[in-house]
Each structure stands twice: as C-alpha cells, then as structure tokens.
Amino acid sequence: MPDTIPAPALPVGHYGYDQVDRAFLADRVEQFRDQVARRIAGTLSEDEFKPLRLMNGLYLQLHAYMLRIAIPYGVLDSRQMRELAHIARTYDRDYGHFTTRQNLQFNWIKLEDTPDILARLADVDMHAIQTSGNCIRNVTCDQFAGAAKDELVDPRVHAEILRQWSTLHPEFTFLPRKFKIAISGSPNDRVAARFHDIGLVAKPAPDGGTQFDVFVGGGMGRTPIVGVHLRDDLPEEDLLAYLEAMVRVYNEYGRRDNIYKARIKILVQALGTEGYRQKVDAEFAAMNRARYRLPPETVAAIRARFGTPDLHAPDDAPAQLDRARRAEPAFDRWVRTNTHPHRAPGYISAVISLKPAGGIPGDATSAQMDLIADLADRYAFGEIRVTHMQNLVLGHVRQDELHAVWQALRGADLASANIGLIGDIIACPGLDYCSLANARSIPIAQKLSARFASPELQETIGPIEIKISGCINACGHHHAGHIGILGVDKKGEEYFQLTLGGSPGSDASVGQILGPALPEDATVDAIARLVDAYLVHRTGDERFLDTYRRLGATLFKDAVYATA
Amino acid sequence: MSDVRNNRREAGGSSVITANRLLDGRIVWQVEEGTWSTLIDDARIIPNDEIEAAIAHAAGRQQADGLVGVYGVQVDAEAATPTPVTVRERIRAFGPTVHPDFTPAAEFEAHA
Numbered sequence: 001m002p003d004t005i006p007a008p009a010l011p012v013g014h015y016g017y018d019q020v021d022r023a024f025l026a027d028r029v030e031q032f033r034d035q036v037a038r039r040i041a042g043t044l045s046e047d048e049f050k051p052l053r054l055m056n057g058l059y060l061q062l063h064a065y066m067l068r069i070a071i072p073y074g075v076l077d078s079r080q081m082r083e084l085a086h087i088a089r090t091y092d093r094d095y096g097h098f099t100t101r102q103n104l105q106f107n108w109i110k111l112e113d114t115p116d117i118l119a120r121l122a123d124v125d126m127h128a129i130q131t132s133g134n135c136i137r138n139v140t141c142d143q144f145a146g147a148a149k150d151e152l153v154d155p156r157v158h159a160e161i162l163r164q165w166s167t168l169h170p171e172f173t174f175l176p177r178k179f180k181i182a183i184s185g186s187p188n189d190r191v192a193a194r195f196h197d198i199g200l201v202a203k204p205a206p207d208g209g210t211q212f213d214v215f216v217g218g219g220m221g222r223t224p225i226v227g228v229h230l231r232d233d234l235p236e237e238d239l240l241a242y243l244e245a246m247v248r249v250y251n252e253y254g255r256r257d258n259i260y261k262a263r264i265k266i267l268v269q270a271l272g273t274e275g276y277r278q279k280v281d282a283e284f285a286a287m288n289r290a291r292y293r294l295p296p297e298t299v300a301a302i303r304a305r306f307g308t309p310d311l312h313a314p315d316d317a318p319a320q321l322d323r324a325r326r327a328e329p330a331f332d333r334w335v336r337t338n339t340h341p342h343r344a345p346g347y348i349s350a351v352i353s354l355k356p357a358g359g360i361p362g363d364a365t366s367a368q369m370d371l372i373a374d375l376a377d378r379y380a381f382g383e384i385r386v387t388h389m390q391n392l393v394l395g396h397v398r399q400d401e402l403h404a405v406w407q408a409l410r411g412a413d414l415a416s417a418n419i420g421l422i423g424d425i426i427a428c429p430g431l432d433y434c435s436l437a438n439a440r441s442i443p444i445a446q447k448l449s450a451r452f453a454s455p456e457l458q459e460t461i462g463p464i465e466i467k468i469s470g471c472i473n474a475c476g477h478h479h480a481g482h483i484g485i486l487g488v489d490k491k492g493e494e495y496f497q498l499t500l501g502g503s504p505g506s507d508a509s510v511g512q513i514l515g516p517a518l519p520e521d522a523t524v525d526a527i528a529r530l531v532d533a534y535l536v537h538r539t540g541d542e543r544f545l546d547t548y549r550r551l552g553a554t555l556f557k558d559a560v561y562a563t564a
Numbered sequence: 565m566s567d568v569r570n571n572r573r574e575a576g577g578s579s580v581i582t583a584n585r586l587l588d589g590r591i592v593w594q595v596e597e598g599t600w601s602t603l604i605d606d607a608r609i610i611p612n613d614e615i616e617a618a619i620a621h622a623a624g625r626q627q628a629d630g631l632v633g634v635y636g637v638q639v640d641a642e643a644a645t646p647t648p649v650t651v652r653e654r655i656r657a658f659g660p661t662v663h664p665d666f667t668p669a670a671e672f673e674a675h676a
C-alpha cells in the first residue's frame with residue numbers, strides 16, 4: 001500500500017510542519033527581533049516589554065535570562081536535538097535543562113542573542129511560544145507513546161491535534177491562569193494525568209474508534225488536588241468541542257481576582273464535580289459543534305504527517321539480548337531498570353538517565369545532546385523523547401542493538417541504572433536559578449543521589465519517587481512524591497519540609513506533611529532514616545509508598561524526629 | 565525584580581544596591597553612581613537610613629545605565645566583605661552553588 005507510506009522527509013514520532021507553520025514562525029521571530037530592539041533603545045519600558053518577552057518564553061531569572069523552549073508532547077528529532085546542542089554551546093554555558101513539562105530551559109541566555117536563537121529554533125520547527133503566561137501550555141504526553149506494549153492508543157496524534165487547537169487560540173490567550181494538559185494512551189498513567197488542569201487517557205471505544213477518560217481540576221502548587229474523573233466515554237469526534245466547552249466554562253467562571261484561586265482546580269472544587277459538569281454540558285449543547293467536530297478524516301490527515309518507523313528486527317534479536325545480559329551483569333541491571341517493553345517483537349524502549357550520582361537532575365551538556373542525537377539516528381529512527389521525570393527515551397531500539405546503545409551511553413555518563421529508583425529524583429531549579437525560590441533543590445538531589453549511588457543498594461530499596469521543589473509552586477512535583485521535599489524560607493535561611501505518600505500515577509494521591517521543616521544539613525540524613533525505617537518494616541515486594549499506606553506516618557515520624 | 569524578602573531591612577544596618585543588566589540579564593552591584601560591577605566586593609555600602617533614596621535615584625536612571633529591577637540588599641555588618649544576610653542574595657552575589665565555574669569571581673578570573 002505505497003500510497004499510505006509517508007514521504008521519507010517526515011520526522012518519525014512527531015508532526016511535520018508545513019510552509020504555513022514555517023512562515024508563521026519566521027514572522028513571529030522578526031516581530032520579537034523588533035520588540036527587543038525597541039526595548040534596548042528604550043522606546044519600550046520593562047513593564048511594556050515583560051509580557052512580550054514572556055510570550056516568547058524569555059524569563060528574567062536569578063542570574064540571567066532564561067529561555068524555555070517547547071518540545072511538543074516531548075518528542076524531538078535528532079536534527080532538533082543537535083540544534084539545541086548548538087545553542088547550548090554558542091549562546092549558553094554548554095548545557096541545557098530538561099524539565100518536568102518536557103520542555104528545555106537554557107539558564108544563561110542574553111536578551112540581545114534571543115532573536116537569533118529563536119530564528120535558529122524556527123529553522124528546525126521549534127519555538128518558545130506559549131511556554132509562559134495564562135494560556136494553554138505545551139501538551140505533555142507519555143514518553144513511551146507509540147512504542148509501549150501496555151498502550152491502547154498512540155496519544156501523540158491527539159496531542160498534536162490539541163497543540164494545533166490550543167496554539168494561538170484567540171479566546172484562550174488570556175485565561176484566568178495558566179492551563180496544562182497531559183495525555184496518555186495507556187491504562188498505566190505515566191503523565192500524571194490526575195495532576196493536570198485536564199488529563200486525558202485515550203482508549204479504544206466499543207465501536208472500534210477512540211474515546212477518552214477525562215480528568216479535570218488536578219494540580220499542584222499551594223493547593224494540591226487530585227483531578228476528578230469527568231468522563232469515561234468522550235468520543236474522539238467530540239474531543240475538541242468538549243475541551244473547548246471545558247475551557248470556556250473555566251474562562252467565564254474562573255476567578256481573576258486572586259491569583260492563588262485562579263486555577264481551574266479551584267473552580268471545580270467550588271462548583272463541585274456535578275456543578276462543573278452541568279455547566280460544561282450546557283456549553284457543549286449550545287455551541288456550534290460542527291465547527292469543532294473532529295472527523296476521522298482529520299485525524300487520519302494529521303496522522304499522515306507523522307513519520308512511522310519501519311519496525312523489523314531479526315528473529316534472534318531477543319536471544320542476542322539475552323546472551324548479552326548474561327555476559328555482563330552491569331548491562332543486565334541497566335536493562336532491568338532502564339528499559340520498557342515494546343509492542344513490536346524484537347524491539348525495546350531505552351531510558352537515558354539524566355540523573356548521574358551527584359549530578360544535576362535533567363541537565364545535559366551539548367556533547368551529550370550531540371551523542372544522543374547520533375544514537376537516535378543510528379538506532380532509533382532519529383527520534384528522542386523527553387520524560388516528565390527529566391530523562392530521555394529512545395523509543396524504538398532493536399533488542400540486538402541495545403548493548404551497543406548502552407556502551408555508548410556509558411561512555412558519556414548517561415547510563416545510570418536508576419530509573420524509578422531513589423536516584424531518579426525530580427528537582428526544580430530552586431534557589432540556584434529561580435527567582436521565586438525559597439531554597440535550593442538541586443544540592444539536596446545531588447547529595448541524595450550521591451549517598452544512594454550504589455546500583456545494588458538502589459535496586460534493594462526498589463521503586464521510590466523523591467521529588468523536590470524549591471517553593472510551594474511545586475514545579476518539582478513534591479506533592480506527588482512518595483517522599484516530597486519542599487524548600488521553605490525561615491528568616492532568609494533554607495529549611496525543608498517533608499511530605500510522604502504522594503503518587504503521580506493511576507493511584508494518584510497528595511503527600512501529607514510529616515512534621516516541622518528541617519535545616520538543610522539535616523534533610524539528607526532524615527531521608528536516609530526514612531528509607532531505613534521502610535527497609536525494616538516492608539513486607540514482600542512492597543514499594544515505599546505501599547508500606548507507608550499500610551502503616552501510616554507514625555513510624556516514619558519517629559524515624560525522622562525521635563533521633564533529631 | 566524586587567521581592568518582599570529583600571525589603572527586610574533593619575534600622576542601623578546597611579545595604580548595597582543591585583540590578584540585572586538589560587542586555588545579558590547578569591547581576592550587578594552599584595559601585596558608585598553610573599558604575600556597576602558583577603562583583604559584590606566592589607559594591608558601595610550604604611546605611612539603611614539612606615538606602616531608599618539611593619535606590620530611587622538609581623532606579624530613575626536604570627534605562628540610561630542599561631539596567632532592570634534595581635533594589636537594595638541588606639548586608640552582614642560583621643563580615644569583612646559585603647555579604648548579603650539572606651541565602652537568596654548570597655546566591656545572587658556568589659553564583660549558583662552547583663556550578664563552581666559559573667560564580668562571578670571565577671568568571672572574573674577567567675576574563676582577567
């Protein structure tokens with residue numbers, strides 16, 4: 001069926017831009033170039049310029065400007081990764097930071113260089129639009145999309161449809177507050193769907209099409225809430241119309257008088273699930289549905305602009321992988337912790353840990369980015385995914401080639417065998433970079449990952465998620481950490497509050513505060529005592545989270561505070 | 565930009581004035597009127613009862629000086645060299661604690 005095979009120029013794993021997209025981006029860069037020139041000349045004041053630069057992803061942070069670049073649904077191609085490496089080398093300090101929203105941040109950008117950087121990004125179909133402000137932000141997606149064995153529907157096509165719908169949406173440019181959407185197509189939630197303004201889970205419909213579970217009103221920040229389950233049967237055809245109705249209701253009724261009460265989660269709590277649902281249903285019934293209808297032909301047309309990998313592994317690929325695992329225990333361990341089962345025979349997905357022991361979670365140097373781009377070209381159809389855990393993924397690797405991938409990663413300090421383990425810590429930039437921070441997140445992550453560096457020890461401790469935020473905005477997802485660490489400010493000094501029992505997944509829950517905040521130098525020891533207490537009390541193959549849920553906080557409280 | 569945490573000024577204390585450079589965003593400290601340094605060691609120390617007027621004056625000419633977000637930072641009276649009293653401002657002054665190469669002092673050395 002040659003007519004369904006996409007042109008070879010299309011990137012595998014994400015949508016291929018057309019000339020209209022490219023012309024728009026080029027215009028937008030020139031518009032910003034002009035705004036920057038006017039700011040430097042003084043004809044635009046900082047107050048006038050700030051919203052304009054934020055619309056282009058440029059923040060003024062603690063030490064310099066920070067540029068946040070969108071990676072739609074977390075998928076990059078090798079050419080884009082090389083461009084990011086080039087920007088890191090040329091305009092920044094030779095590294096970039098991958099974030100929990102599957103974006104990339106550069107921490108040392110100069111205002112005067114920004115138009116050139118944006119022009120370079122536009123050359124590879126990238127931009128920083130809607131990475132800031134009260135609009136619909138980058139839609140995040142399952143890092144194993146289109147590859148995972150447990151996936152029911154590849155959510156990237158719908159993520160792209162949502163991207164097109166939300167980008168420059170005229171009604172939704174000034175929402176009461178920022179708006180974050182995540183989408184998955186697997187019953188195992190890897191996107192924290194229940195902690196987003198809207199979380200979607202795609203699944204097959206009884207009629208053979210696609211339908212969605214819809215969660216709404218989840219969020220972190222100072223009011224952490226697990227989203228409510230609004231629908232379990234939203235038909236694909238109504239996806240845009242229904243989301244349009246959901247966001248319209250928020251736009252109309254969401255609070256604009258108090259920034260702390262402006263997110264949709266507060267509205268959903270205030271109206272109640274039923275109250276919100278009724279308003280959405282009324283809007284949905286009244287709107288021009290034809291305009292937002294998503295017919296199967298449109299979905300097919302978008303799908304056709306995604307390159308698809310030609311998956312053909314040799315029959316003995318699994319046997320070759322088995323042999324390599326038996327021959328090398330370190331490789332075997334890495335395969336156990338850092339891979340995910342693939343839907344296609346002979347394939348596997350590999351997670352590249354950006355969490356070396358003692359390292360900065362999510363940072364990658366330009367040399368590492370180039371190497372990963374090369375590996376993607378050679379072994380994974382040129383496609384790279386960013387995870388919300390701040391790691392990277394090669395989605396489609398042949399099992400007989402996995403050992404070569406691992407060796408190359410190991411040579412670049414990219415093969416820590418710690419995915420889902422205690423070394424796989426989420427940390428926001430914290431007080432080392434962020435102007436809103438109370439305390440530093442990164443040094444705590446570095447000390448913890450160094451303390452628990454041993455891969456044997458990490459495997460013994462088993463699955464555990466530690467997440468660190470430098471302030472209550474919760475960019476480091478601490479509320480959803482099995483162990484959450486929140487930086488607080490006490491008279492200008494850093495303290496850390498621990499929460500236990502959070503979970504981002506299908507069993508989502510908000511962590512509970514354990515007790516008084518601890519000084520920086522006591523925090524890492526306190527975590528070690530929590531882990532010790534867990535190892536003493538766990539039964540069978542309970543995770544830390546399960547032991548906590550079974551036994552409650554008291555014994556952990558004693559472990560932290562009794563000895564203090 | 566100024567932050568409520570930086571306005572905790574004690575009577576009898578002293579402060580320095582800081583801002584970001586407009587073009588590259590880098591942190592600078594006022595040495596004297598119209599002159600700014602990336603090194604807090606060079607900063608002019610001003611008694612807290614004069615600081616508000618000095619900040620207002622510096623803020624008034626920030627566009628001409630190529631600066632944004634002028635504000636004052638209290639420093640430790642006991643320290644030998646200007647040292648902010650809050651950890652936030654110490655990190656601004658001395659650089660991110662996680663990249664020793666990126667501290668203002670190390671950069672100054674590298675370019676000297």
Ligand code: HEM
Nearest residue numbers: 099100101177219220221222263428429434436473474475
């Ligand atoms: C460094 C500049 C940053 C600033 C100024 C900033 C600001 C904020 C603010 C104000 C909030 C609270 C929003 C609300 O509750 O309405 C927030 C939440 C959040 N941010 Fe950031 N953030 C920054 C960096 C990051 C980074 C690096 C990441 C990814 C690692 C990130 C991901 C998130 C997430 C996931 C949330 C919580 C989810 C939510 O409720 O929206 N942010 N951020």
Ligand code: SF4
Nearest residue numbers: 428434437470471475
């Ligand atoms: S949680 Fe706070 S400190 Fe961390 S990045 Fe977000 S705003 Fe900054």
